[in-house]
Amino acid sequence: SYVLTQPPSLSVAPGNTATITCGGTNIGRKSVHWYQQKPGQVPILVVYYDNDRPSGIPERYSGSNSGNTATLTITRTEAGDEAVYYCQVWDSGRAMFGGGTMLTVL
């Protein structure tokens, strides 16, 4: 079955750029959505259809998708960006989520 691979954790200094990857076979042929989940909260959508941003999400958040890797990029990272980030695609009739990447801003 299809597998989405995310690094379990990523650390970035405040003000720097965080690049969170989501790997999958030919993921570039799929639409990828990204969610942010902070402790004790439900996930919120931060990027949809590869690189669209919902209203209210800062322009610092962007996405790309090509080949075997989709990427969520957060520029000028802030303490408030600390969260777990999940990618999501559809495969074989079901929505699938990556294992999540814990982003630490320090």
Add this chain to the structure above:
Amino acid sequence: QVQLQQWGAGLLKPSETLSLTCGVSGESLVGYYWSWIRQSPGKGLEWIGEISHTGRANYNPSLQSRVTISLDTTKNQFSLRLTSVTASDTAVYHCARQVGHRDSSGYIKNWGQGALVTVSS
């Protein structure tokens, strides 16, 4: 602003049936797909299935034999039923509003706060 609130039994014994209902406020069921997603430390996020306002349901193939999602448009709510539960079904169950669906690569727009369901003898 759409709000989703789920409720149902939180403690089950193995082999029992999980039943949860999600009440939707601030939005009609019409025009969207509605889904159930569960989250557990061991399995992460797992999509259970979706249902349209017309009652068309699609399920995760891994759960299809045990899952039924239904809706009641008069009450603006939809429900999840999962039979023959085991400890591996222990999770926080979220109801959610989708934009799009399986065939359009939809995404989750709104999440309910979640209901913890524990399966234990």
